[in-house]
Amino acid sequence: MTDTPAPRHIPDRLDKPLSSAIFSWEALLVVIASAIFIVNSFASPYFLDPWSLSDLTFNFTEKGLIALAMALLIISGEIDLSVAAIVALASTMMGMAVQAGAGTPLLALIGIVVGLGCGAFNGLLVTRLGLPSIVVTIGTMSLFRGIAFIILGDQAYKGYPESFAFFGQGYVWWVFSFELALFLGAALIYWFVLHRTSFGRRVFAIGNNPVACQFSGVRVDRIKFILFCLTGLMSGIASVLITSRLGSTRPSIAQGYELEAITMVVLGGVSILGGAGSILGVVLAAFIMGLVTFGLGLLNVPGIVMSIFIGLLLIIVIALPIVWRRLREGRFA
Amino acid sequence: MKTFLKYREIWLLAGIVLLIGLISTRFPGFAEPANLRQVFNDTSILMILALGQMVVILTRSIDLSMASNLCFTGMVVAMLNAAHPAIPIPLLIVIALAVGLVLGAINGFLVWRLNIPSIVVTLGTLTIYRGATFVVSGGAWVNADQMSPGFINFQRAAFLGLPVLSWIAIIVIALFFLAMTRTAIGRSIHAIGVNPTASVYAGIDVGRTKFMVFCISGMIGGLAGYLWISRYVIASVEVANGYELNIIAACVIGGISIAGGIGSVGGAVLGALFLGIISNALPVINISPFWQMAISGSAIILAVVLNARGERRQGRIILRKAEAA
Numbered sequence: 001m002t003d004t005p006a007p008r009h010i011p012d013r014l015d016k017p018l019s020s021a022i023f024s025w026e027a028l029l030v031v032i033a034s035a036i037f038i039v040n041s042f043a044s045p046y047f048l049d050p051w052s053l054s055d056l057t058f059n060f061t062e063k064g065l066i067a068l069a070m071a072l073l074i075i076s077g078e079i080d081l082s083v084a085a086i087v088a089l090a091s092t093m094m095g096m097a098v099q100a101g102a103g104t105p106l107l108a109l110i111g112i113v114v115g116l117g118c119g120a121f122n123g124l125l126v127t128r129l130g131l132p133s134i135v136v137t138i139g140t141m142s143l144f145r146g147i148a149f150i151i152l153g154d155q156a157y158k159g160y161p162e163s164f165a166f167f168g169q170g171y172v173w174w175v176f177s178f179e180l181a182l183f184l185g186a187a188l189i190y191w192f193v194l195h196r197t198s199f200g201r202r203v204f205a206i207g208n209n210p211v212a213c214q215f216s217g218v219r220v221d222r223i224k225f226i227l228f229c230l231t232g233l234m235s236g237i238a239s240v241l242i243t244s245r246l247g248s249t250r251p252s253i254a255q256g257y258e259l260e261a262i263t264m265v266v267l268g269g270v271s272i273l274g275g276a277g278s279i280l281g282v283v284l285a286a287f288i289m290g291l292v293t294f295g296l297g298l299l300n301v302p303g304i305v306m307s308i309f310i311g312l313l314l315i316i317v318i319a320l321p322i323v324w325r326r327l328r329e330g331r332f333a
Numbered sequence: 334m335k336t337f338l339k340y341r342e343i344w345l346l347a348g349i350v351l352l353i354g355l356i357s358t359r360f361p362g363f364a365e366p367a368n369l370r371q372v373f374n375d376t377s378i379l380m381i382l383a384l385g386q387m388v389v390i391l392t393r394s395i396d397l398s399m400a401s402n403l404c405f406t407g408m409v410v411a412m413l414n415a416a417h418p419a420i421p422i423p424l425l426i427v428i429a430l431a432v433g434l435v436l437g438a439i440n441g442f443l444v445w446r447l448n449i450p451s452i453v454v455t456l457g458t459l460t461i462y463r464g465a466t467f468v469v470s471g472g473a474w475v476n477a478d479q480m481s482p483g484f485i486n487f488q489r490a491a492f493l494g495l496p497v498l499s500w501i502a503i504i505v506i507a508l509f510f511l512a513m514t515r516t517a518i519g520r521s522i523h524a525i526g527v528n529p530t531a532s533v534y535a536g537i538d539v540g541r542t543k544f545m546v547f548c549i550s551g552m553i554g555g556l557a558g559y560l561w562i563s564r565y566v567i568a569s570v571e572v573a574n575g576y577e578l579n580i581i582a583a584c585v586i587g588g589i590s591i592a593g594g595i596g597s598v599g600g601a602v603l604g605a606l607f608l609g610i611i612s613n614a615l616p617v618i619n620i621s622p623f624w625q626m627a628i629s630g631s632a633i634i635l636a637v638v639l640n641a642r643g644e645r646r647q648g649r650i651i652l653r654k655a656e657a658a
Contacts, residue, residue, distance in 0.1 A: 081578075125634065125638075129638055129641065130641060131637050131638065131641050132591050132592060132637070134395075134591055135585050135591045135633070135637045136634065136637060138578055138581055138582060138585065138633060139582075139585075139630050139631070139632075139633030139634035139637065140630065140634065141578065141630065142578075142582070142626050142627065142629050142630025142633060143626075143627055143630030143631055143634065144630070145626055145630075146623075146624070146625070146626030146627025146628070146629075146630050147627050149623040149624075149626050149627070150621070150623050150624055150627055152623075153621065153623050154623075251623075255575070256575070259397075259456060259459065259460075262456060263456060263457075263460075266453050266456070272450045272452055272453050273450060302467065302472065304463065304464050304467040304472075304570055305464055305467060305468065306464075307460040307461075307463065307464045308460065308461050308464030308465065308468070310460055311456075311457040311458060311459070311460035311461035311464065312457070312461060314453065314456065314457040315443065315449070315453075315454060315457040315458070315461075318449050318453060319443065319447050319449060322447050322448065322449070323447070
């Protein structure tokens with residue numbers, strides 16, 4: 001027997017209750033998603049229809065797009081509560097452009113640029129002035145939606161051009177909507193960036209120890225700024241989709257989306273404390289939330305009761321591995 | 334004088350006086366005592382809620398479920414009142430406190446025993462409690478004509494020149510002031526926020542204290558539930574939807590650091606008053622109420638910017654210099 005010592009194993013992240021669960025988080029989510037899928041297909045005869053399943057995806061694609069960028073932001077230890085307000089402001093600006101006679105390409109561009117601008121504003125406040133993001137974005141959340149209210153009051157913008165409807169209502173092939181294609185494409189890009197590039201490694205590193213990163217030559221503030229811009233950008237894109245799907249803009253558009261997007265991210269296994277998570281988990285969580293709301297919708301469960309299931313799902317899925325681990329260690333208290 | 338000016342509450346108070354002065358130039362009647370009493374009364378519920386949120390934020394936690402708790406408890410007492418008008422109001426208030434306490438204890442238990450971050454727990458219970466309101470009410474509203482006159486008029490009764498609602502706010506403020514400055518639990522709450530590790534070595538049970546602050550915020554949410562419903566005389570699932578962020582905004586404007594450990598009862602009260610004055614002033618100075626959201630948003634951002642200057646701690650200076658270099 002050779003006496004070489006085992007190579008020293010340096011874990012790339014601290015032993016957290018979440019990641020030390022006996023199954024990987026993603027496996028758990030797959031099991032939950034399959035279970036909900038099977039229950040749904042038994043519960044409603046209308047569920048297993050390609051068009052039903054296609055409609056299902058509209059429940060989460062817009063929030064999911066925001067959640068992808070939010071996941072990176074939360075992994076880096078920051079948060080953005082203003083995403084839904086950015087959607088509202090971008091949609092209002094698009095509505096104003098419609099009144100001025102803008103065409104479809106310009107409308108989409110305006111939505112995206114306004115989103116990007118709002119994200120950059122958040123990013124500047126957080127990185128330049130060193131403010132806590134949760135408070136800054138509570139403020140900008142009121143500010144952005146407040147501007148939408150000032151412009152629109154109790155009015156609504158309508159009259160979007162017919163070609164604009166493609167973003168939120170169009171299909172690229174058979175039952176595959178443009179929204180779903182965009183979501184899956186974006187998920188692939190975010191997966192690559194977070195898990196296969198040095199930028200992604202830096203995002204994880206910042207979430208685990210921003211001070212050590214600073215001393216290791218990582219430009220912490222610049223990366224955080226980019227992440228805020230990305231979150232704003234995705235909110236702008238989501239705004240184009242929602243506005244196109246609804247065909248109108250009210251200042252209360254996308255109300256409450258920020259909490260649903262964050263729920264998706266947390267359900268997807270991203271640590272709210274930063275430093276851990278995966279894009280696959282977020283995508284699975286998006287599908288789970290879509291499955292739950294759509295399945296319950298087919299059973300005529302009101303939306304507000306569905307929210308109980310989403311809330312319970314969030315807490316139970318997070319608590320389960322912790323309780324399980326304690327039971328194994330025989331010290332449940 | 335110099336130490337006096339260090340207190341951020343003084344600056345906030347000066348800001349509020351300035352704000353009232355500015356409003357008075359457009360609408361002279363605003364600064365009259367009768368109107369200010371009205372503003373105080375209008376802001377009472379927000380002040381109470383901000384105090385409940387304050388103790389949670391001080392321990393580096395957050396309670397996003399307060400508005401949903403308010404909605405649920407309000408619905409429960411309104412339905413009780415509609416079904417059994419004979420139940421005396423003080424008993425209903427005790428019931429409201431108890432229901433709120435249970436909801437808060439659920440949050441606290443999950444944070445304490447399962448170590449789930451409070452933002453995740455209360456994000457979940459935010460939707461659960463509001464959904465539960467729908468379940469207990471079946472989606473129906475409780476309207477003014479279903480509530481007993483005593484239920485509606487209790488908080489409006491005048492006592493020593495002020496409505497009972499204002500007195501309740503004053504009592505709650507006094508209790509929080511005593512608890513935060515004169516009791517061990519108040520010191521523990523501050524200590525946990527400043528340094529949780531040192532608190533453990535100092536013999537403070539961090540988990541249990543966190544559990545207690547969630548119980549407090551839950552009870553406050555329950556109390557506010559009764560007050561809200563009897564003030565606006567309608568109980569529905571939509572009551573106080575999104576209000577949790579107003580509560581946090583009041584705390585932030587009041588100089589309570591979201592990072593924990595910094596904040597005072599006076600700050601929370603003044604922060605709530607600041608928002609209350611703005612919402613009361615806009616209609617009388619002929620600014621569309623649609624401006625309110627953007628104004629309070631700007632106030633929050635301004636408040637954080639100003640507070641961040643005062644929060645730089647001595648011990649961090651070396652690191653900051655290194656960071657800047």
